[in-house]
Amino acid sequence: MQTVAKTTDQRGSRDAGLACRRPQGGAALIVGLVLLMVLTILAIASMRTASLELLMAGNTQLRANAFQLAESGIEALLAQVESGAIHLQPVDGWEQSLGPTPVALGGLQGQYEARVRYMGSGPPWDGSSSDLFEFLHFQIQADGVTTSGGVVTERSGRARHVQGIYRKTARTPAAED
Secondary structure, three states, X not given: OOOOOOXXXXXXXXXXXXXXXXXXXXXXXXXXXHHHHHHHHHHHHHHHHHHHHHHHHHHHHHHHHXXXXXXXXXXXXXXXXXHOOOOOOOOOOOEEEEEEEEEEEOOEXXXXXXXXXXXXXXXXXXXXOOOOEEEEEEEEEEEEEEOEOOEOOOOOOEEEEEEEEEEEEEOOOOOOO
């Protein structure tokens, strides 16, 4: 009798490796593609959120710059009133304006426009014992606008600030009947 030598694997069966393999229906490929799609959607959503947050931070910065510009307009107009360059006139309809004034300080670029107008007169506040004085009420309105390269755009920050000024003056005597 002849002996036939068979090659066997470690488990003792020559066909043991083939018996464990089953045909796969591509489930691993499908699961991998679904996971890849989910990761892609998450990455896109994260990028959109980051872009939106960047725009929001920029808008907040532009609004803060416009706030500073409007305050600068009020301070500039008050300085001109105090120096005598602008004389406050107690006449109905009187208004004085500082035209658009460009400002470029470091990263702050923009302009402000400030105006002062007469609002009327009135007696001293309650509790005052003197009727020899009256108060003239003036209103300062300042608009601050940020610019990009010297141009105002729809994304520019804007702010409007209003401040009152009271001047104490001697009351004019009323005409006697």
